[in-house]
Amino acid sequence: MTESEDKSDSYLRSILKCVRCGTCRSVCPVFDELGWESSGARGRMLIAHALSQGMDVDSDVLNSLNTCTTCGLCEQNCPSGAKPPDVIEDTRRQLVLKNKMTDKQAELRENVTKYGNPLAETSDRYSWLGQESADIKSHAEYVFFVGCLESYRYPEVAKTTFDILKKFDVTLLPNEHCCGSPLIRTGFEADDVTEENVEQIRKIGAHTVITGCAGCYTTFKNDYPDEFNVKHVSEFLADHIDELDLNPLDITVTYHDPCHIGRKHGIYEAPRKVIKAICNLKEMNSIRESARCCGGGGGVLSGYPELSHSIAETRMAEVPEGVDYVVTSCPMCRRNLSRGNKNIPVIDLVELVALAIK
Amino acid sequence: MKYIEKLHEIVGKNRVSTSSPELYCYSCDASQIKGMPDYVVRPDSTEQVSKIVQFANKHKIPVTSRGAGTGLAGGAVPISGGIVLDLSSMNRILDVDIENLQVAVEPGVVHAKLNEKLKYHGFFFPPDPGSSAMCTIGGLIANNGSGMRSVKYGTSSRYALDLEVVMADGTVINTGSKTLKTVAGYNLTGLMVGSEGTLGIITKAVLKVAPLPKARTVILASFENPELAGEGVVKTLSSGIVPSACEILDKTAIEALNAFDPNLNLPDVGAILMFEVDGTGGAVEEGAKLIESSCSSLATNVKSASTKQESEELWRARRLVGAAISRLDPNRTRVYVGEDVGVPIKEIPKMLKKVREISEEFNIPIMTYGHIGDGNLHTGMAIDVLDDSQWDSLNKAGDKIHRTAIELGGTVSAEHGIGGARSKYMELELGPALDVMLNIKNALDPNNILNPGKLGV
Ligand SMILES: Cc1cc2nc3c(=O)[nH]c(=O)nc-3n(C[C@H](O)[C@H](O)[C@H](O)COP(=O)(O)OP(=O)(O)OC[C@H]3O[C@@H](n4cnc5c(N)ncnc54)[C@H](O)[C@@H]3O)c2cc1C
Ligand code: SF4
Ligand code: SF4
Numbered sequence: 001m002t003e004s005e006d007k008s009d010s011y012l013r014s015i016l017k018c019v020r021c022g023t024c025r026s027v028c029p030v031f032d033e034l035g036w037e038s039s040g041a042r043g044r045m046l047i048a049h050a051l052s053q054g055m056d057v058d059s060d061v062l063n064s065l066n067t068c069t070t071c072g073l074c075e076q077n078c079p080s081g082a083k084p085p086d087v088i089e090d091t092r093r094q095l096v097l098k099n100k101m102t103d104k105q106a107e108l109r110e111n112v113t114k115y116g117n118p119l120a121e122t123s124d125r126y127s128w129l130g131q132e133s134a135d136i137k138s139h140a141e142y143v144f145f146v147g148c149l150e151s152y153r154y155p156e157v158a159k160t161t162f163d164i165l166k167k168f169d170v171t172l173l174p175n176e177h178c179c180g181s182p183l184i185r186t187g188f189e190a191d192d193v194t195e196e197n198v199e200q201i202r203k204i205g206a207h208t209v210i211t212g213c214a215g216c217y218t219t220f221k222n223d224y225p226d227e228f229n230v231k232h233v234s235e236f237l238a239d240h241i242d243e244l245d246l247n248p249l250d251i252t253v254t255y256h257d258p259c260h261i262g263r264k265h266g267i268y269e270a271p272r273k274v275i276k277a278i279c280n281l282k283e284m285n286s287i288r289e290s291a292r293c294c295g296g297g298g299g300v301l302s303g304y305p306e307l308s309h310s311i312a313e314t315r316m317a318e319v320p321e322g323v324d325y326v327v328t329s330c331p332m333c334r335r336n337l338s339r340g341n342k343n344i345p346v347i348d349l350v351e352l353v354a355l356a357i358k
Numbered sequence: 359m360k361y362i363e364k365l366h367e368i369v370g371k372n373r374v375s376t377s378s379p380e381l382y383c384y385s386c387d388a389s390q391i392k393g394m395p396d397y398v399v400r401p402d403s404t405e406q407v408s409k410i411v412q413f414a415n416k417h418k419i420p421v422t423s424r425g426a427g428t429g430l431a432g433g434a435v436p437i438s439g440g441i442v443l444d445l446s447s448m449n450r451i452l453d454v455d456i457e458n459l460q461v462a463v464e465p466g467v468v469h470a471k472l473n474e475k476l477k478y479h480g481f482f483f484p485p486d487p488g489s490s491a492m493c494t495i496g497g498l499i500a501n502n503g504s505g506m507r508s509v510k511y512g513t514s515s516r517y518a519l520d521l522e523v524v525m526a527d528g529t530v531i532n533t534g535s536k537t538l539k540t541v542a543g544y545n546l547t548g549l550m551v552g553s554e555g556t557l558g559i560i561t562k563a564v565l566k567v568a569p570l571p572k573a574r575t576v577i578l579a580s581f582e583n584p585e586l587a588g589e590g591v592v593k594t595l596s597s598g599i600v601p602s603a604c605e606i607l608d609k610t611a612i613e614a615l616n617a618f619d620p621n622l623n624l625p626d627v628g629a630i631l632m633f634e635v636d637g638t639g640g641a642v643e644e645g646a647k648l649i650e651s652s653c654s655s656l657a658t659n660v661k662s663a664s665t666k667q668e669s670e671e672l673w674r675a676r677r678l679v680g681a682a683i684s685r686l687d688p689n690r691t692r693v694y695v696g697e698d699v700g701v702p703i704k705e706i707p708k709m710l711k712k713v714r715e716i717s718e719e720f721n722i723p724i725m726t727y728g729h730i731g732d733g734n735l736h737t738g739m740a741i742d743v744l745d746d747s748q749w750d751s752l753n754k755a756g757d758k759i760h761r762t763a764i765e766l767g768g769t770v771s772a773e774h775g776i777g778g779a780r781s782k783y784m785e786l787e788l789g790p791a792l793d794v795m796l797n798i799k800n801a802l803d804p805n806n807i808l809n810p811g812k813l814g815v
Binding site: 009012013016017018019020021022023025026035036037038042043046047050055056058060061064078079080081082 | 375377378379380382383384386387388398400426427428444446447468470489491492493618678679680681682684685688689691692693694743744
């Protein structure tokens with residue numbers, strides 16, 4: 001058997017692992033909103049199968065595959081051991097190779113290639129750094145990888161994070177590029193951008209990359225060469241909690257687990273440890289492995305903003321009574337959850353820490 | 359007017375699909391039966407269902423009802439094309455009437471959601487399928503489904519008091535009454551339960567509910583092999599105990615459960631019987647003791663689950679064991695064929711032995727598990743789905759399992775339904791009763807538009 005036959009067999013097997021039991025109907029957040037079979041994990045697996053048997057690609061095929069937030073709830077609950085998010089990403093990749101994509105996907109690729117970020121921002125990524133650009137060291141143990149959303153949409157979070165981190169031996173990449181997540185999640189190759197980042201990390205000689213974004217985190221973990229450790233900011237803060245000089249606050253918050261650090265990588269305790277060191281934590285209805293998705297991942301926020309909005313509304317409906325903030329630890333989740341309910345403030349874990357440091 | 363325009367007029371454009379990927383998603387359920395629909399329609403009310411059926415009847419377009427499509431017999435698969443009516447968005451719980459011991463629901467209500475709601479009131483709807491998290495009440499009633507607790511609580515038919523049904527000409531009828539008993543007329547409720555969408559479309563169901571037991575306990579008995587476990591079942595049940603569940607798991611099923619949830623840590627033995635007793639605290643304790651003593655001479659070990667959480671985790675995992683055997687080997691996938699036979703309780707050990715022989719004859723591993731307390735045995739085969747010869751063995755083994763069950767005075771399906779997958783055995787199992795069924799079908803659906811090709815009619 002040739003290597004490509006082997007690969008296509010294993011792709012087909014990964015699709016056929018689905019026994020069509022329908023368990024994922026009970027958890028898929030997209031299916032929950034749209035209700036058509038094609039909008040759930042089982043439907044997407046069926047469509048992937050049909051494509052492998054030669055079905056034509058039309059806009060409904062693309063919509064089915066591209067409305068998946070890659071939240072992993074289906075995989076978590078699948079009795080059969082199928083991995084729909086992997087199959088869906090593989091299938092998106094195969095379609096992109098055949099030049100089959102939505103306009104939004106094309107736009108995303110164009111933006112990252114042209115501007116180094118999916119937001120088509122042309123300004124300086126580190127404008128939040130101001131006078132402190134002198135804090136960028138050429139060698140350090142840790143690199144803080146800021147990410148596009150934090151750089152451009154939440155510069156104050158980026159600044160606060162760096163202010164906390166720079167007390168340790170942490171620096172920034174001199175010329176940070178998008179981590180590649182938006183490209184990889186939507187089926188594109190991202191080697192060019194990932195290599196640019198990897199080169200700089202090597203030069204700095206860092207053993208660990210720290211990031212505050214769940215999307216960057218999972219991308220560094222899964223799609224970058226296995227040369228350095230990856231830590232989420234919440235983990236770093238939890239490890240150094242005694243050195244942060246936190247003053248307890250008399251408030252109550254709830255915590256939203258981002259899918260791509262929670263279910264995907266099991267980071268549940270670290271953010272909770274930090275929160276509990278500061279204030280009361282009142283949990284949401286679904287948490288940890290079962291936490292519902294914010295609706296923003298997998299390219300859904302940019303590709304299907306209305307759908308993404310309604311998923312965020314459903315998630316925000318789970319916020320318990322009497323909390324002052326919804327805390328999360330991913331700028332994408334934060335952004336989308338804020339759209340889901342404008343009356344409850346959604347903040348980043350780092351901002352909560354900043355409140356407790358002041 | 360074109361068909362599609364008429365459908366748009368009835369339900370609105372966003373509730374009809376003719377897109378090929380969508381149609382493909384509705385061309386199967388969890389069985390191996392396949393068939394492409396021409397339209398998928400997601401009605402929102404009885405009135406819409408009635409208009410669709412009226413229109414379909416006029417133009418002789420097949421109409422296949424579908425709940426969640428978790429059926430294991432192809433019941434919801436449109437093997438003659440036509441319209442698939444996806445009823446899962448008619449999912450309102452209409453009335454929780456505890457004083458009258460009943461609830462009224464739309465057909466698309468998911469089983470687990472109903473029980474979540476009833477729990478608040480200290481009640482439950484007892485039929486307890488493994489697919490509780492996803493299957494609909496409509497699908498459950500149409501299949502007369504049941505589950506792990508049927509040994510004590512029976513099947514769906516015991517709980518259906520009144521069904522609102524859209525008949526093949528679009529007429530809407532009520533089959534029963536809000537009373538807990540009625541003898542007025544033929545038992546049309548009983549006729550509709552288990553009719554798999556071939557006689558009418560259920561658009562509302564009034565169901566009897568039962569109080570949640572005060573206490574429940576799980577007892578695990580280990581055996582050297584399934585046949586000995588089968589003898590354990592016969593002995594326990596004939597000693598006069600009515601457990602609320604009595605499940606068998608063979609060696610492979612045990613491995614699958616441990617793979618699905620390593621925390622379960624089930625013992626590595628030839629077979630396990632999982633009993634549950636429920637009721638008041640005293641009755642549960644006594645029941646557990648009786649089970650222990652009736653199994654003790656055959657079992658290598660008998661023990662009770664120590665905590666409520668442990669029991670709940672065992673049931674959660676058990677519910678999905680059928681699909682979980684796919685986890686044991688990355689190259690194998692569970693295929694549901696010949697998976698639901700039932701035999702008289704006394705014949706259980708014999709059936710288990712036959713299954714082992716069939717497994718050897720066709721050289722295909724067969725896992726056995728199921729609601730053994732009512733003689734319902736699930737057989738699970740997992741094959742490399744890219745290997746044609748394994749498909750061939752699987753189908754032959756499935757066929758032999760079905761025929762063996764009939765020979766032992768049993769049935770080809772105790773709860774999953776006949777659908778398209780087991781139609782061919784109806785004549786063998788039912789004999790002349792099949793003609794009566796055909797007459798009923800002709801009388802109620804003369805144009806044969808309702809789920810044609812299913813249930814042997
Ligand atoms: C993992 C797994 C475990 C299972 N465990 C069990 C079990 O323990 N016990 C058990 O009984 N079954 C079990 N099943 C089988 C299946 O889940 C049940 O039969 C279930 O009740 C089907 O419900 P559904 O909503 O998916 O129906 P569907 O599969 O959509 O339909 C089933 C049949 O009902 C008809 N139908 C659906 N809705 C209506 C309606 N409103 N009016 C008229 N006809 C209608 C369809 O035409 C079809 O013939 C299991 C399945 C799986 C995948
Ligand atoms: S839960 Fe898994 S096996 Fe079941 S339908 Fe979904 S993907 Fe397929
Ligand atoms: S990953 Fe999430 S959105 Fe995608 S199919 Fe699975 S459950 Fe649905």
